[in-house]
Amino acid sequence: MDTQNGKFVDCSGASAPKLNLWPSVLISKEDIEAEVARLADGPTPANGRRASLIVHPNAREPGLGLAPGIRVTLSVLRPGEQTQPIRHNSTQVDFCIRGAGSVMVHGRRIDFGQYDVWNTPSMAPYWYMNDGYELQVRLTYSNAALLEKMNVHIVDDDPPLTEGPEEAPEAEAGAQGAGESPFGTFQLNEDGAFLMPYERLINPTAVASAPLHWPWQRVKAELDKLAALGKDYVGRRLYLLYNPATGRTNGTTQNFFATMTVRPPRIVDRPHRHTSAAINYYFAGSGRSTVEGKIYEWKAGDLMLSAPGWGVHNHASYDEPVYELTIQDQPLNIAMESLLWQESLQQPMKVLGAQAGFATNRKAGGN
Ligand SMILES: [Fe+2]
Numbered sequence: 001m002d003t004q005n006g007k008f009v010d011c012s013g014a015s016a017p018k019l020n021l022w023p024s025v026l027i028s029k030e031d032i033e034a035e036v037a038r039l040a041d042g043p044t045p046a047n048g049r050r051a052s053l054i055v056h057p058n059a060r061e062p063g064l065g066l067a068p069g070i071r072v073t074l075s076v077l078r079p080g081e082q083t084q085p086i087r088h089n090s091t092q093v094d095f096c097i098r099g100a101g102s103v104m105v106h107g108r109r110i111d112f113g114q115y116d117v118w119n120t121p122s123m124a125p126y127w128y129m130n131d132g133y134e135l136q137v138r139l140t141y142s143n144a145a146l147l148e149k150m151n152v153h154i155v156d157d158d159p160p161l162t163e164g165p166e167e168a169p170e171a172e173a174g175a176q177g178a179g180e181s182p183f184g185t186f187q188l189n190e191d192g193a194f195l196m197p198y199e200r201l202i203n204p205t206a207v208a209s210a211p212l213h214w215p216w217q218r219v220k221a222e223l224d225k226l227a228a229l230g231k232d233y234v235g236r237r238l239y240l241l242y243n244p245a246t247g248r249t250n251g252t253t254q255n256f257f258a259t260m261t262v263r264p265p266r267i268v269d270r271p272h273r274h275t276s277a278a279i280n281y282y283f284a285g286s287g288r289s290t291v292e293g294k295i296y297e298w299k300a301g302d303l304m305l306s307a308p309g310w311g312v313h314n315h316a317s318y319d320e321p322v323y324e325l326t327i328q329d330q331p332l333n334i335a336m337e338s339l340l341w342q343e344s345l346q347q348p349m350k351v352l353g354a355q356a357g358f359a360t361n362r363k364a365g366g367n
Helices: 029-041 144-149 216-229 244-249 330-335
Strands: 050-054 071-077 092-098 101-105 108-112 117-120 126-129 136-142 238-240 257-263 278-284 286-291 294-299 303-307 313-317 322-328 340-342
Touching (some): 029 050, 029 071, 101 117, 216 257, 278 294, 303 313
Antiparallel strands (some): 071 136, 238 257, 278 322
């Protein structure tokens, strides 16, 4: 039998390789519409899923993405169509860009309309329906790109259709249940190093992960109040679509945040950078982005890799208000303690989530 051995790669005295940032790319409204029409005109696939990945030219198998860790899928359903159930250990932010419909996810039905956002938890069986009269078009942002790179993307095309998610048990740290170590998790030394028994390792504190729905009209009503922040406000006029299951990593899923931003006319951001990659979908107005010194112009209906991780960038709106959905792999980077952030190039970088972060000039108690 052949055996394979690991090998040694001498890196004595070597410095770290230079970053090779993926350049920003823009997928125009026209190109998206042409692909939607092509998908809609084809024969119905056996699993019902008419879909195309939107892939960066630098992406390589396995794990094709629009950013190295973010897979973006364009999905279309014709009126009356329904997809086959599926489940997987990747998690998703889902976004309806045209039409309407519904999804059954973990036994819950979500009826969605244009610009609504919802999330799909890990291993939750789901299927889509188009019970309307128009084409349904969705963008799905998934960490499948990363899991495929790790060789651990588990996909089940024939899932059992459970009524609902398993309840997260009340798992208290140090609980003395059946099969618990009598010593629990305990402090080893004055540094604060601990020891944790195997019983806790195979039964970590569970947090229920539910599909949540952010209807656009409800989000927009809140977002439009941020216009009152005025011209001098240095922060972003946005809301993070927050899933409380993500706790301190501020996510919509455990991997991504989704933010909805309004940009009043003629607002120019400060150049900044972060190790999270950012993908924007613009759905009102127009403007431009400067990314690593290169200018990209965009308009409503365009999708863009707006910032490769650690690329210096800023965005500017033209003469109308801009609405955009941004996806970043920020929660993952917070969990990994790798989220370097530089809010302006005059300020030092911070490890967000591990150090004190940044502030804006927003007045306490004001807008
Ligand atoms: Fe940014």
